[in-house]
Amino acid sequence: xxxxxxxxxxxxxxxxxxxxxxxxxxxxxxxxxxxxxxxxxxxxxxxxxxxxxxxxxxxxxxxxxxxxxxxxxxxxxxxxxxxxxxxxxxxxxxxxxxxxxxxxxxxxxxxxx
Amino acid sequence: xxxxxxxxxxxxxxxxxxxxxxxxxxxxxxxxxxxxxxxxxxxxxxxxxxxxxxxxxxxxxxxxxxxxxxxxxxxxxxxxxxxxxxxxxxxxxxxxxxxxxxxxxxxxxxx
Numbered sequence: 494x495x496x497x498x499x500x501x502x503x504x505x506x507x508x509x510x511x512x513x514x515x516x517x518x519x520x521x522x523x524x525x526x527x528x529x530x531x532x533x534x535x536x537x538x539x540x541x542x543x544x545x546x547x548x549x550x551x552x553x554x555x556x557x558x559x560x561x562x563x564x565x566x567x568x569x570x571x572x573x574x575x576x577x578x579x580x581x582x583x584x585x586x587x588x589x590x591x592x593x594x595x596x597x598x599x600x601x602x603x604x605x606x
Numbered sequence: 607x608x609x610x611x612x613x614x615x616x617x618x619x620x621x622x623x624x625x626x627x628x629x630x631x632x633x634x635x636x637x638x639x640x641x642x643x644x645x646x647x648x649x650x651x652x653x654x655x656x657x658x659x660x661x662x663x664x665x666x667x668x669x670x671x672x673x674x675x676x677x678x679x680x681x682x683x684x685x686x687x688x689x690x691x692x693x694x695x696x697x698x699x700x701x702x703x704x705x706x707x708x709x710x711x712x713x714x715x716x717x
Binding site for chain 1: 640647651652693707709
């Protein structure tokens with residue numbers, strides 16, 4: 494019974510393609526996030542959604558578009574993939590507000606050829 | 607930028623207590639101290655958090671100094687599976703997201 498699950502686990506594709514990463518959480522949380530971990534292992538927040546509404550959008554290119562069809566899902570669509578997009582992308586979720594901890598998925602390893 | 611300072615790496619003998627320090631000298635009154643860890647090839651895992659009192663759970667203990675400018679995460683009996691990068695993060699109460707991860711401490715537990 495995985496709490497936060499991401500698919501696919503690995504994604505290898507060519508420059509210029511469009512791809513999506515899916516995330517689902519079964520914890521009943523209201524808030525979901527996308528983080529990016531680059532080759533230097535720095536983990537940075539990209540987006541945050543609360544009850545399907547965008548609340549955080551860090552400086553991320555417009556090619557990245559998160560979509561939240563319901564509270565349990567936050568998908569990440571990436572257009573026109575570039576070499577610099579190669580990274581591990583982590584989805585996370587938490588209870589709404591206050592100081593609740595975030596629960597992370599195991600990541601999607603995206604490699605751009 | 608991360609508001610915490612941690613040693614780059616530490617070693618610990620299996621079965622011993624691992625004490626991981628963190629400096630957060632600019633912490634403000636409404637900011638909590640969180641600890642996460644990332645085992646190789648996995649997502650970050652929440653360990654513990656606290657405001658000013660010491661905290662303990664099934665994974666670890668968190669000791670926060672009285673002036674709140676530093677803290678120590680204690681793994682009482684480290685095992686090989688505790689080898690990971692440990693992140694100390696400060697986060698304001700009520701903030702939506704914005705966990706700012708620094709470089710963390712690479713803890714190596716050795717047999």
